[in-house]
Amino acid sequence: MSRHFPAFAVAFAMLCSPVAAQEHLIFATASPSEGPISTVIFNDWAARINDDGAGIVEIDVRHGFTMANPANFYDRVKDGVVPITWGIMTTIGGRFPLTGMAELPFLSDDAETASVAFWRLYEEGHLDAEYHDIVPLFLTAFPQSGVHLSSPLASLDDLAGARVIAGSQTNSQVIQALGGLPQSINPADAYEAIQRGTADGRFVPWTAFPPFRMEEVTNYHIEAPIGTAIGMVFMNRDIWDDLPPEARDVIMRHSGEAQSRLLGQFFDAQNDGIRARVSNMDGHEIVAPDAQQSAQWETWLAPVTESWLERTEGGAALLERFTLLLEEAAAD
Known part of the structure; x- marks a missing residue:
């Protein structure tokens, strides 16, 4: 009988212990629901995390400007109103002088290369001084203006x-x-x-x-x-720190450098397609x-x-x- 007791005890403990709740994180994109970045990038990113992290973490995508918009997106996350959002960091006057380096002329040619390089710069810790309130999840350097x-x-x-x-x-x-x-x-x-x-x-x-x-x-x-400028999907740091390690692991498996490269590639393709369309318009x-x-x-x-x-x-x-x-x- 004693030989079976440990197995019984483990099973009983599992039945009596509370099941860990799935983390539910709202992603207020501050972008139109029909926009290409919403349909191609944001929805796919969330879907991959939700599939991989079933029972652990769920990203709840909310498109549009109701919960965050291009004017208040940073403060909405910094203040914890929404956990995750997207925006152009260099539009926030004075808060990101190091990130503003991307705006300097004659630095880069394409979004993919610059996005990967900038993510590596962040990952090495060079930008920590101005990201103390947030955690970047992935980013892009836009094509040249x-x-x-x-x-x-x-x-x-x-x-x-x-x-x-x-x-x-x-x-x-x-x-x-x-x-x-x-x-x-x-x-x-x-x-x-x-x-x-x-x-x-x-x-x-x-x-x-x-x-x-x-x-x-x-x-x-x-x-x-x-x-150019830097756009970023980022999260409130306190909320991030409170997540269980397994939830953070799931999110970062689909973020980081690989997702930054993907977003840079997306914008390079968008840039080329829009340019081609405009070049074929009369009078341009x-x-x-x-x-x-x-x-x-x-x-x-x-x-x-x-x-x-x-x-x-x-x-x-x-x-x-x-x-x-x-x-x-x-x-x-």
């Missing part, structure tokens, strides 16, 4: 005083250094500003065209690697500085990088490391 105007320039020697909507301090410095007049206008109001003629254009990547209908109000598109012209003009632009924009280095503690070492990581990611 271009200058999209409502009418052509006489030449690309400079922007000839064009009034260009720019999204950050570094973006504004880029536009000003190229001879334009930067304007600070909410992205949601950009269409109307250009349509009414209070702005001449906007500094954004091609991927911003569908949600903001930029092809309806701009027709002259200047391409050059003069800056896509141009780029020639070799001589590009050299001049690099000279004009060098002070933008110098300004970032001067105001960013540890910026020189960070930029040097990121440059090396870009080279390594490109060679993968």
